[in-house]
Amino acid sequence: MRITLNVWRQKNAQDKGGFEKYDAPNVSEDMSFLEMLDVVNEGLISAGKDPIAFDHDCREGICGMCGFMISGVAHGPESGTTVCQLHMRKFKDGDELWLEPWRAKAFPVLRDLTVDRSAFDRIIASGGFVSVHTGSAIDGNAIAVPKPAADLAMDAAACIGCGACVAACPNASASLFTSAKISHLALLPQGQPERDRRAINMVERMNAEGFGHCTNIGECEAVCPKEIKIENIARMNRDYICASFKDRPAVARLAD
Amino acid sequence: MSSAASPACDCGPLGRFVSSSLGKKAIMAVTGFVMFGFVVGHMVGNLQVFAGDGGVKLNAYAAFLKNTPALLWGTRIVVGLSLVLHVWAAATLKRLSNEARPVQYKMRKDIQASVPSRNMFWGGISLLFYVIYHLLHLTVGVASPIAGTFSHDNVYGNMVASFQNPALVGVYVFAMIALGMHLYHGLYSLFQTLGLNHPGYMPRIRTGAKVFGALIALGFSSMPVAILLGAVK
Ligand code: HEM
Ligand code: SF4
Ligand code: FES
Numbered sequence: 448m449r450i451t452l453n454v455w456r457q458k459n460a461q462d463k464g465g466f467e468k469y470d471a472p473n474v475s476e477d478m479s480f481l482e483m484l485d486v487v488n489e490g491l492i493s494a495g496k497d498p499i500a501f502d503h504d505c506r507e508g509i510c511g512m513c514g515f516m517i518s519g520v521a522h523g524p525e526s527g528t529t530v531c532q533l534h535m536r537k538f539k540d541g542d543e544l545w546l547e548p549w550r551a552k553a554f555p556v557l558r559d560l561t562v563d564r565s566a567f568d569r570i571i572a573s574g575g576f577v578s579v580h581t582g583s584a585i586d587g588n589a590i591a592v593p594k595p596a597a598d599l600a601m602d603a604a605a606c607i608g609c610g611a612c613v614a615a616c617p618n619a620s621a622s623l624f625t626s627a628k629i630s631h632l633a634l635l636p637q638g639q640p641e642r643d644r645r646a647i648n649m650v651e652r653m654n655a656e657g658f659g660h661c662t663n664i665g666e667c668e669a670v671c672p673k674e675i676k677i678e679n680i681a682r683m684n685r686d687y688i689c690a691s692f693k694d695r696p697a698v699a700r701l702a703d
Numbered sequence: 704m705s706s707a708a709s710p711a712c713d714c715g716p717l718g719r720f721v722s723s724s725l726g727k728k729a730i731m732a733v734t735g736f737v738m739f740g741f742v743v744g745h746m747v748g749n750l751q752v753f754a755g756d757g758g759v760k761l762n763a764y765a766a767f768l769k770n771t772p773a774l775l776w777g778t779r780i781v782v783g784l785s786l787v788l789h790v791w792a793a794a795t796l797k798r799l800s801n802e803a804r805p806v807q808y809k810m811r812k813d814i815q816a817s818v819p820s821r822n823m824f825w826g827g828i829s830l831l832f833y834v835i836y837h838l839l840h841l842t843v844g845v846a847s848p849i850a851g852t853f854s855h856d857n858v859y860g861n862m863v864a865s866f867q868n869p870a871l872v873g874v875y876v877f878a879m880i881a882l883g884m885h886l887y888h889g890l891y892s893l894f895q896t897l898g899l900n901h902p903g904y905m906p907r908i909r910t911g912a913k914v915f916g917a918l919i920a921l922g923f924s925s926m927p928v929a930i931l932l933g934a935v936k
Pocket of ligand 3: 502503504505506507508509510511512513514529530531532
C-alpha cells in the first residue's frame with residue numbers, strides 16, 4: 448500500500464518548524480507504524496537527508512517512549528494501543544496522514560516528533576513513591592492487601608507515562624497521568640502514611656509544570672494506550688480536597 | 704517525606720487550595736451546584752405563569768418574595784456571590800488552559816467528547832451576557848422592550864408584554880438551550896470534580912445530568928413560547 452505522510456519537522460527547540468510531505472510507496476500491512484517510519488528514514492538517509500526523529504525503545508507497548516499524533520489522534524486510530532504496536536493494516540492504501548508531536552507548554556519539542564517529558568519525572572519525584580526502611584526485608588505477607596484494592600492499584604500502575612493524555616486533552620492537562628500515579632499508591636496500605644502529602648505535592652507540581660486544568664471531558668481516557676480510567680482523576684480530586692483539610696503544615700514539616 | 708515540590712505559595716492552606724487548579728475547580732463545582740439549586744427553584748416558581756388565573760398566583764408569589772427580605776436578599780447574595788466566584792474561577796482556569804498549549808495542533812480530533820462538554824466556557828460566557836440582560840429586563844426593568852411600562856408589582860404583566868416579541872423569545876430560548884447544555888455536562892462534571900465517582904453511580908449521574916439539563920431548558924423555554932403563541936395571555 449501507498450501512504451502519504453505530512454510530518455512535523457523541527458531541527459531543535461528554537462526552530463520554528465513546519466510540515467514536510469513524504470511518500471511511502473511500498474508499505475506492507477504487516478509493518479508496525481514505527482517500522483514504516485524506519486523505511487521512510489532509510490530512504491531519507493540514503494538521499495543524504497536528515498531522518499525523522501521519533502522516540503521509541505521497547506516497541507512492545509510497555510516502556511512509554513513512543514507516541515505522537517496521527518491525524519489528530521494520540522497514538523493513532525486504534526484504541527488501547529501505543530504507536531509502536533499500531534499496525535499499517537489499520538490504514539488504507541492511499542491514506543494521507545499528519546504526524547505531529549505532543550503539543551503542550553510543559554512538553555517542549557526537542558526535534559521533529561520528540562518532546563521533552565521530564566515534567567512527568569518531576570511530578571513523580573514530588574511524591575510518587577513510598578518511603579521504606581532499608582535493611583532486612585519484611586515478611587511479604589505482613590501487610591494484608593485486599594484483592595480488589597490490589598486490582599485497582601495494578602490498573603492504575605499500568606500507566607507507562609507516554610503523555611498521550613496530555614496531548615489529547617484540549618487543556619493540555621496532566622490529570623490522568625498524575626492521578627494514576629497518586630492512585631496506585633493511595634489504593635495500597637503501604638501508600639497510606641504519605642497519602643495526603645503526596646496528593647498535595649504532586650498536584651502542586653503538576654500545576655507548577657504548566658499543565659492545564661481538567662474539564663472532565665474524557666479524551667485522555669479515550670486515547671490512553673493503557674486504558675487508565677478517569678475514575679482515578681476523581682480519586683485524585685477527592686484525595687487532594689481531603690488532604691487540604693487534613694494536612695497540618697507543622698506535621699508536614701516534621702515529616703519532610 | 705522529602706518533598707521536591709516547593710509550596711505553591713506561602714499563603715496558608717486556603718491560599719494554596721484556591722491557587723491550585725483542583726481547588727478552583729472545586730469552587731466551580733460547589734458554586735455551580737448552588738446556582739443549579741437556584742435555577743430549579745426559580746423555574747418552579749415561574750411556572751405558576753401557567754396557573755390560568757391571569758397572573759394572580761404568580762404575582763402573589765412575587766409579592767411574597769418581596770415581603771420576605773431575608774429570603775429574597777439571602778438568595779440574591781448567595782447566588783450572586785456564587786456567580787462571581789464561578790465566573791472568576793472559569794476565567795482564571797481558561798487562561799491557564801490557553802497558556803498550557805501555546806502551539807496549536809494542525810489537526811486534533813475529539814474521539815468521544817460531547818458538544819456541551821467542549822463548549823463550557825463560551826456557553827458560560829453567553830449565559831453571563833444573558834444573566835446581565837435578564838436582570839436589567841425583568842428584575843430592574845430598564846431594558847427594552849418594556850423599559851417604559853415595567854411594573855415591579857406585576858411580574859405576570861411584564862412577562863406577557865415582553866414575550867409578544869418573537870426576537871426576544873428567540874434570545875430567551877437560545878439562552879435556555881445554552882443553560883441546558885451547560886448543565887448537561889456541568890451536573891455530571893461536578894461529581895467528578897469533587898471526587899464523588901463510583902462506577903455504580905456514574906452512569907446514573909450522567910443520565911441524571913442529561914435529564915435535568917433538558918428539563919431546565921424545556922421548562923424555562925415553555926414560558927416565553929406559550930406567551931408568544933397566545934396560550935398564556
Ligand atoms: C454565567 C456565566 C457562567 C460561566 C462563564 C460559566 C462557565 C463555566 C465553566 C467554564 C465551567 C467549567 C467546565 C469544566 O471545567 O468542565 C463551568 C462548570 C459548571 N457550571 Fe458554569 N458558567 C456560568 C454559569 C453557570 C450557571 C448559571 C450554572 C447553574 C445554573 C452553572 C453551573 C455549572 C456547573 C454545575 C458546572 C460544573 C462544575 C464542574 O465542572 O465541576 N454555570 N461553568
Ligand atoms: S495515563 Fe495513559 S496516556 Fe497518560 S501517560 Fe499514562 S499511559 Fe500514557
Ligand atoms: S516503544 Fe515502548 S511503548 Fe512504544
